[in-house]
Amino acid sequence: xxxxxxxxxxxxxxxxxLGGCAVGPDYQRPDAPVAQAWKTEAGWQASNPRDDELKGAxxxxxxxxxxxxxxxxxxxxxxxMVIAQARVDQARAQANVANSSFFPRIGAQAGTARNRxxxxxxxxxxxxxxxxxxxxxxxxxxxxxxxxxxxxxVRRQAEGAGxxxxxxxxxxxxxxxxxxAELAADYLVLRQTDAEIDVLQQTLGAQTKALDFISARHxxxxxxxxxxxxxxxxxxxxxxxxxxxxxxxxxxxxxxxTLVGVPAPDFKLPVNLAVTTVPAISxxxxxxxxxxxxxxxxxxxxxxxxxxxxxxxxxxxxPSLGLSGLYGSDANQLSNLFSAPALLWSxxxxxxxxxxxxxxxxxxxxxxxxxxxxxxxxxxxxxxVAMQEVQDGLNSDVALAQAITSAKVAADSADRSxxxxxxxxxxxxxxxxxxxxxxxxxxxxxxxxxxxxxxxLVNTVKLIKALGGGWHAHE
Numbered sequence: 001x002x003x004x005x006x007x008x009x010x011x012x013x014x015x016x017x018l019g020g021c022a023v024g025p026d027y028q029r030p031d032a033p034v035a036q037a038w039k040t041e042a043g044w045q046a047s048n049p050r051d052d053e054l055k056g057a058x059x060x061x062x063x064x065x066x067x068x069x070x071x072x073x074x075x076x077x078x079x080x081m082v083i084a085q086a087r088v089d090q091a092r093a094q095a096n097v098a099n100s101s102f103f104p105r106i107g108a109q110a111g112t113a114r115n116r117x118x119x120x121x122x123x124x125x126x127x128x129x130x131x132x133x134x135x136x137x138x139x140x141x142x143x144x145x146x147x148x149x150x151x152x153x154v155r156r157q158a159e160g161a162g163x164x165x166x167x168x169x170x171x172x173x174x175x176x177x178x179x180x181a182e183l184a185a186d187y188l189v190l191r192q193t194d195a196e197i198d199v200l201q202q203t204l205g206a207q208t209k210a211l212d213f214i215s216a217r218h219x220x221x222x223x224x225x226x227x228x229x230x231x232x233x234x235x236x237x238x239x240x241x242x243x244x245x246x247x248x249x250x251x252x253x254x255x256x257x258t259l260v261g262v263p264a265p266d267f268k269l270p271v272n273l274a275v276t277t278v279p280a281i282s283x284x285x286x287x288x289x290x291x292x293x294x295x296x297x298x299x300x301x302x303x304x305x306x307x308x309x310x311x312x313x314x315x316x317x318x319p320s321l322g323l324s325g326l327y328g329s330d331a332n333q334l335s336n337l338f339s340a341p342a343l344l345w346s347x348x349x350x351x352x353x354x355x356x357x358x359x360x361x362x363x364x365x366x367x368x369x370x371x372x373x374x375x376x377x378x379x380x381x382x383x384x385v386a387m388q389e390v391q392d393g394l395n396s397d398v399a400l401a402q403a404i405t406s407a408k409v410a411a412d413s414a415d416r417s418x419x420x421x422x423x424x425x426x427x428x429x430x431x432x433x434x435x436x437x438x439x440x441x442x443x444x445x446x447x448x449x450x451x452x453x454x455x456x457l458v459n460t461v462k463l464i465k466a467l468g469g470g471w472h473a474h475e
Contacts, residue, residue, distance in 0.1 A: 022152020025313020069363020077261030099159035104146035153315035160308030167301035173294035192454025227432035286368035292468030319353035393463030414442035
């Protein structure tokens, strides 16, 4: 068969070429409110880039094998990640649905029917009377349909679906970062609680010995009932604090169990009194947060998807054209279905254009524009919040480091005062009230020192999370 070029064929080719155009604005990432530099104290320095820059498994910076194992378990078995992955799979499937519109739809159809026509049906020819006919109808055909994307509606839809899929992937990374940060924070607080429990146990042991000593003296008449009651009250109060701390530890342990995908009754973390050193973190420039924070990437991809919807809405102002074709056969006997007389085919072009819709199209365009402005505001707000979180983390780290130094001095001084007060009481120079006050003061200062160290570790986790963990937009 020889195909001859015709004006209609040339027009169709021209329309296909015009399909490269797309209505609506092309997406460009807008400016964001980014600081020039962080406000930092001496000791902080930017990495640009450095070998010690945070990597994917950022929690390894704490050098804790147990924490590393828990993180791997959470990423593998945690239901939070299962849900996030399912959302990514859904978004990718939607993108594939949108991309399928670039290709023609080819189908096959077949059918059979047996029918009887009415002899009393309206006449189509007054010179020929109608008769009733009973006959079979067998048909089979291939169909083709294709929408010519002249004004980019399909392209904008695919562009938006692609951006949504990328948004879901960034959401997945953000979920991963939030999960690992929450697990690390819970684990470090649990270890802080272990240290506090150890302090209370040691203090309780010393207080119990003091109570035994005072009880013996009281029986001999060398100590008053007031001294005995004071020491009993202090020992009981310390026991109460110890009970509450053990309950708090159990709650953190249960929270960790849920994060790693294990039923809480079946999960147990042994006590670990090893002191975790606060790791050093290399800062990135403020502008790097746009590439390192997955939540910012999520907001930016949402903005790209919203921008594409403007083009989809505007495409309704223009006509839509479709190609359709059919090739098959239709016969009243199955044996004749594929014979030459039964052959049928059709090919056609259809066009639709809205003339009046009461402002519906304009309203849809306005709606899409407003959606983009909302996404733009969310994106810029995400950047501002990111800047705040990093700066808060930097400020808190400096304050906590200074507070830990002061708390250690206070605890050491209180320890020495407790020793002196105990010696003075045993020598009969002072009452037991001085010892009670010294014991309580030491316990408070020592617990404060432990708590501040734990808070600084947790603040480090928050700072790492604020810096985007080990994720990077180009990964």
